[in-house]
Amino acid sequence: xxxxxxxxxxxxxxxxxxxxxxxxxxxxxxxxxxxxxxxxxxxxxxxxxxxxxxxxxxxxxxxxxxxxxxxxxxxxxxxxxxxxxxxxxxxxxxxxxxxxxxxxxxxxxxxxxxxxxxxxxxxxxxxxxxxxxxxxxxxxxxxxxxxxxxxxxxxxxxxxxxxxxxxxxxxxxxxxxxxxxxxxxxxxxxxxxxxxxxxxxxxxxxxxxxxxxxxxxxxxxxxxxxxxxx
Amino acid sequence: xxxxxxxxxxxxxxxxxxxxxxxxxxxxxxxxxxxxxxxxxxxxxxxxxxxxxxxxxxxxxxxxxxxxxxxxxxxxxxxxxxxxxxxxxxxxxxxxxxxxxxxxxxxxxxxxxxxxxxxxxxxxxxxxxxxxxxxxxxxxxxxxxxxxxxxxxxxxxxxxxxxxxxxxxxxxxxxxxxxxxxxxxxxxxxxxxxxxxxxxxxxxxxxxxxxxxxxxxxxxxxxxxxxxxx
Amino acid sequence: xxxxxxxxxxxxxxxxxxxxxxxxxxxxxxxxxxxxxxxxxxxxxxxxxxxxxxxxxxxxxxxxxxxxxxxxxxxxxxxxxxxxxxxxxxxxxxxxxxxxxxxxxxxxxxxxxxxxxxxxxxxxxxxxxxxxxxxxxxxxxxxxxxxxxxxxxxxxxxxxxxxxxxxxxxxxxxxxxxxxxxxxxxxxxxxxxxxxxxxxxxxxxxxxxxxxxxxxxxxxxxxxxxxxxx
Amino acid sequence: xxxxxxxxxxxxxxxxxxxxxxxxxxxxxxxxxxxxxxxxxxxxxxxxxxxxxxxxxxxxxxxxxxxxxxxxxxxxxxxxxxxxxxxxxxxxxxxxxxxxxxxxxxxxxxxxxxxxxxxxxxxxxxxxxxxxxxxxxxxxxxxxxxxxxxxxxxxxxxxxxxxxxxxxxxxxxxxxxxxxxxxxxxxxxxxxxxxxxxxxxxxxxxxxxxxxxxxxxxxxxxxxxxxxxx
Numbered sequence: 001x002x003x004x005x006x007x008x009x010x011x012x013x014x015x016x017x018x019x020x021x022x023x024x025x026x027x028x029x030x031x032x033x034x035x036x037x038x039x040x041x042x043x044x045x046x047x048x049x050x051x052x053x054x055x056x057x058x059x060x061x062x063x064x065x066x067x068x069x070x071x072x073x074x075x076x077x078x079x080x081x082x083x084x085x086x087x088x089x090x091x092x093x094x095x096x097x098x099x100x101x102x103x104x105x106x107x108x109x110x111x112x113x114x115x116x117x118x119x120x121x122x123x124x125x126x127x128x129x130x131x132x133x134x135x136x137x138x139x140x141x142x143x144x145x146x147x148x149x150x151x152x153x154x155x156x157x158x159x160x161x162x163x164x165x166x167x168x169x170x171x172x173x174x175x176x177x178x179x180x181x182x183x184x185x186x187x188x189x190x191x192x193x194x195x196x197x198x199x200x201x202x203x204x205x206x207x208x209x210x211x212x213x214x215x216x217x218x219x220x221x222x223x224x225x226x227x228x229x230x
Numbered sequence: 231x232x233x234x235x236x237x238x239x240x241x242x243x244x245x246x247x248x249x250x251x252x253x254x255x256x257x258x259x260x261x262x263x264x265x266x267x268x269x270x271x272x273x274x275x276x277x278x279x280x281x282x283x284x285x286x287x288x289x290x291x292x293x294x295x296x297x298x299x300x301x302x303x304x305x306x307x308x309x310x311x312x313x314x315x316x317x318x319x320x321x322x323x324x325x326x327x328x329x330x331x332x333x334x335x336x337x338x339x340x341x342x343x344x345x346x347x348x349x350x351x352x353x354x355x356x357x358x359x360x361x362x363x364x365x366x367x368x369x370x371x372x373x374x375x376x377x378x379x380x381x382x383x384x385x386x387x388x389x390x391x392x393x394x395x396x397x398x399x400x401x402x403x404x405x406x407x408x409x410x411x412x413x414x415x416x417x418x419x420x421x422x423x424x425x426x427x428x429x430x431x432x433x434x435x436x437x438x439x440x441x442x443x444x445x446x447x448x449x450x451x452x453x454x455x456x457x458x459x460x
Numbered sequence: 461x462x463x464x465x466x467x468x469x470x471x472x473x474x475x476x477x478x479x480x481x482x483x484x485x486x487x488x489x490x491x492x493x494x495x496x497x498x499x500x501x502x503x504x505x506x507x508x509x510x511x512x513x514x515x516x517x518x519x520x521x522x523x524x525x526x527x528x529x530x531x532x533x534x535x536x537x538x539x540x541x542x543x544x545x546x547x548x549x550x551x552x553x554x555x556x557x558x559x560x561x562x563x564x565x566x567x568x569x570x571x572x573x574x575x576x577x578x579x580x581x582x583x584x585x586x587x588x589x590x591x592x593x594x595x596x597x598x599x600x601x602x603x604x605x606x607x608x609x610x611x612x613x614x615x616x617x618x619x620x621x622x623x624x625x626x627x628x629x630x631x632x633x634x635x636x637x638x639x640x641x642x643x644x645x646x647x648x649x650x651x652x653x654x655x656x657x658x659x660x661x662x663x664x665x666x667x668x669x670x671x672x673x674x675x676x677x678x679x680x681x682x683x684x685x686x687x688x689x690x
Numbered sequence: 691x692x693x694x695x696x697x698x699x700x701x702x703x704x705x706x707x708x709x710x711x712x713x714x715x716x717x718x719x720x721x722x723x724x725x726x727x728x729x730x731x732x733x734x735x736x737x738x739x740x741x742x743x744x745x746x747x748x749x750x751x752x753x754x755x756x757x758x759x760x761x762x763x764x765x766x767x768x769x770x771x772x773x774x775x776x777x778x779x780x781x782x783x784x785x786x787x788x789x790x791x792x793x794x795x796x797x798x799x800x801x802x803x804x805x806x807x808x809x810x811x812x813x814x815x816x817x818x819x820x821x822x823x824x825x826x827x828x829x830x831x832x833x834x835x836x837x838x839x840x841x842x843x844x845x846x847x848x849x850x851x852x853x854x855x856x857x858x859x860x861x862x863x864x865x866x867x868x869x870x871x872x873x874x875x876x877x878x879x880x881x882x883x884x885x886x887x888x889x890x891x892x893x894x895x896x897x898x899x900x901x902x903x904x905x906x907x908x909x910x911x912x913x914x915x916x917x918x919x920x
Binding site: 542 | 809819
Binding site for chain 1: 321334335348351356366369373381391402403
C-alpha cells in the first residue's frame with residue numbers, strides 16, 4: 001500500500017530555503033555516453049562507457065553549441081517551492097509540468113516564511129541586498145509569517161462557508177508552497193541553469209538551480225566541468 | 231509623447247469579470263485567406279479574397295485536422311487578469327509571453343474582488359455551482375475584498391520598511407491583477423479556446439476565452455462557423 | 461571495444477519495408493504508473509505497480525485529453541528509413557533528432573528498392589492503390605532499383621573527381637536510406653501514431669508507426685487498449 | 691482571378707543560387723517598437739516610433755539575452771530551394787512550415803544545377819573549398835546537370851507507367867527544388883541567422899540567411915546594428 005503525502009520528498013533530494021522547500025530527482029534517461037552515441041548516430045554496438053575521445057567530443061559539442069545530442073538525456077524532478085518561484089519556472093516552455101491543483105484539493109497547505117529578509121537595492125530596481133540588522137530582520141520576518149497564517153485562516157473560513165475552492169484560493173498569497181513534476185532534456189536544462197543560477201536571478205530560484213547541479217553533477221562530470229559548476 | 235498606464239486597455243478590447251479585467255487585441259498577421267494560400271503554397275499572385283472554393287478548402291482543413299496552414303496567422307493580445315488565471319494561461323507553452331514584473335515595479339496595483347461567489351460542488355471535486363442567496367454572497371464577497379485590501383496594506387508596510395519588492399510580493403494574494411502580452415498562432419489559439427471555453431474550465435478563464443472569440447470572429451467568419459462559436 | 465556500423469539495428473528492433481528499413485528502441489523512461497503518479501503529483505512513497513484504480517485513472521486521462529501526465533514518459537528510437545520518410549517524420553517538431561550527416565561521411569550507403577509498386581489512385585490525388593500485375597510490378601521495380609544504383613555511381617564519380625560531399629550529395633535520390641535518433645514523450649508519440657498510422661498516410665511511414673506500436677505495446681497495455689491497437 | 695504558379699516569387703524577394711532559388715517576404719507583424727512596448731508591457735497609449743531611449747532599451751535586451759519581447763514580431767517567408775537545404779531548414783523546430791507536396795502534384799518541377807563546384811576540404815571533413823579550375827568545374831557541373839535531367843526523365847516514365855507519385859518521387863534527387871511557407875518570430879529568426887550565416891554552415895544555406903538579412907534590415911536597423919549585419 002502507498003500513501004500520498006504531497007509534502008514529503010522522494011529519497012534523492014536536496015533541501016532549500018531553510019528546509020521549507022526541496023527538489024527531488026525522480027528519474028533520469030541516459031548519461032553522458034548517450035550524447036556521444038547520439039552525436040555519432042551510433043547503435044548496434046554502442047559505447048557504454050566514456051573514454052578520452054568521448055570526453056573530448058562531448059566538450060567540443062557543448063563549446064560549439066551542438067546541443068541537439070544532449071536532448072536525448074532526460075530528467076524528471078519534483079519541486080516543492082513557493083508560488084512566485086513556480087511562476088518564474090513555468091515561463092520555461094520546453095519543460096513538461098504537472099502541478100498540484102488547488103481547484104481540486106486543500107490538503108497539506110504550507111507557506112514560505114523567509115527567515116532572511118533582503119533590502120531593496122537603490123542602484124538596481126530589480127535587485128535586493130542582504131541586511132544584517134537582526135531586529136529589522138526579525139520584525140519583517142514576523143510580519144510575513146503572521147500574514148501567511150492569517151491568509152490561511154481566511155481561506156479556511158471561506159471553505160467553511162461553502163465557497164468553492166477554485167474561488168477561495170484567490171486569497172492565498174504567493175508565499176504558498178506548491179508542488180509540481182517537471183521533465184526536461186539536458187540541453188534545455190543547461191539553458192535554465194545558465195539563466196537561473198545567475199547574479200540577476202532572484203535568490204530563491206538560484207537555490208533550486210544550485211540544488212539541481214548538486215543532484216546531477218556526479219553522473220554528469222564532463223558537463224559539470226565544462227559548465228564550470230563548483 | 232506617450233504615457234505608460236498599465237491598467238488602461240488598448241482601443242480594441244473586451245471587458246470581463248465585471249469590468250475588473252479585460253483583454254485587448256494589439257495586432258493580427260494574416261486572415262482566413264492566408265491559411266488558404268499557405269495550404270496551396272501559393273505566391274506570386276496570391277488570392278486576396280475568399281471565394282466559395284476557398285471556404286470549402288478552409289473547412290476541410292479544420293475538419294481533417296490539417297491545422298498547419300493556420301499557424302501562419304498570428305495574434306498579439308494584452309491580458310489584464312488575476313494571477314490565478316495567469317497561471318492557468320501560462321501552462322500553454324506555445325504562446326509567447328511578456329508579463330509585468332513585480333520584482334521591478336509596484337505601481338498601479340489592483341485586486342480582483344469577485345461579486346458573484348460560487349459554492350463548492352458536492353458531486354465534482356473540481357467544480358463550482360452558482361448560489362442565489364444574496365446575503366451569503368455579500369458576506370463572502372466582503373471577506374475577500376477586505377482581505378485583498380489588507381494584503382495590499384501589509385505589502386505597502388513591508389516596502390516602507392525597506393524590504394525588497396521581490397520578497398515583499400510574497401504576501402500578495404492570487405487575486406492580484408497582472409498584465410501580460412501574449413502572441414499565439416491561430417492553430418494553437420483554437421486549441422486553447424477548445425480547452426478554456428469548456429464546461430470543465432474555471433468560470434473566470436472562460437470569460438477571457440469567450441472575449442477572444444468576440445474579438446476575432448468578425449474577421450474569421452469561416453473559423454467561427456466551423457468551430458461553432460455563437 | 462565497440463564498432464560503429466550505421467546499418468545494424470540495436471537488439472530491440474522491428475524490421476520494415478521488406479527488411480530494408482528498421483526501427484529500434486534504445487531507451488525508455490517511465491511506465492504507465494509514471495503517468496498515474498504524475499497526475500496525482502505523488503512522490504515520497506509512489507506506487508510502483510498499477511492497480512485497478514490506476515488503470516481507471518489512466519483511461520480517464522486519455523479519454524478526456526488530460527495528456528500532460530504522459531509527457532513524463534520518454535522514448536528514444538533509432539530509425540533507418542528512406543529520405544522521403546525522414547522528411548515526413550521531421551515535420552513533427554516536438555521530437556528531438558540527431559541524423560547522420562552526408563556532409564560528413566559517405567560510408568554505408570544504401571537505397572530503398574521497393575518490391576511492391578503501387579498505382580496512382582484516380583479518385584484521390586494523394587492516394588495510391590496496390591497492383592497485382594507481376595510483370596508491371598517487376599518492370600517498375602527494376603527501373604527504380606537500376607536508377608538507385610546509377611545515382612550511387614554518379615555520386616562516387618563526383619567524389620573521385622574531388623567534389624565536396626556536401627555538394628555531391630545533391631544527386632542522391634530520396635530513396636537513399638538515412639539513420640536518425642529520435643526522442644519523444646508519450647503524449648506527442650500518440651499524436652504521431654494517430655496521424656501516421658492512418659488511411660491517409662503513405663504506406664511506408666505507416667509501417668514505421670505500426671512497428672512503434674509493436675515495440676511498446678507490451679509495456680503500455682492500458683494505452684494500447686484505449687488507443688485500440690491490435 | 692489568380693493563378694497558382696509555384697515558381698514565381700512574390701514582389702518582395704531576393705534571388706540566390708545564380709537565380710535558381712529565391713526567398714520572398716510575404717508578411718510581417720510588428721516592428722522594433724513592438725519589442726520595446728512588449729518589454730515594458732505597455733498599452734493604452736503605446737509608442738509608435740522609436741526614440742533614443744527605446745533604441746538603448748532594445749540594445750540592452752538583445753545584449754542581455756532578454757529575447758522574449760522579440761517573440762511578438764513575426765515574419766512569413768516563402769522559400770524556393772533545393773531539398774537538401776529544406777532538410778537543414780526544417781531541423782529548426784520553432785518555425786511553422788507548409789511545403790508543396792510531391793505526393794499531390796508533379797507540376798513545375800525544377801532542379802538545382804550548381805555552376806560553381808567546390809572541392810572537398812582535406813583538413814575539415816565537413817567543409818568545402820572553392821576551386822578555380824574552369825575545366826574541372828565545367829566537367830562536374832555538367833555531370834550534375836545531366837544527372838538531374840535524367841532523374842526527371844526516369845520519374846516521368848514511372849508516372850507514365852502509372853506508378854503512384856508518392857512512390858515515384860523516390861528517384862528524384864536532393865537537387866530538386868521545393869517551395870515552402872515559413873513563419874518565425876524574430877527571436878528564433880536571430881538564432882537561425884546566427885547558426886546558418888556562419889563559416890561552418892553550407893554555402894547554399896548561407897545565401898538564404900544573408901538574403902533574409904537584406905530583406906528585413908531596413909525595417910530593423912537597431913537589430914541589424916547590434917547583430918553586426920553588413
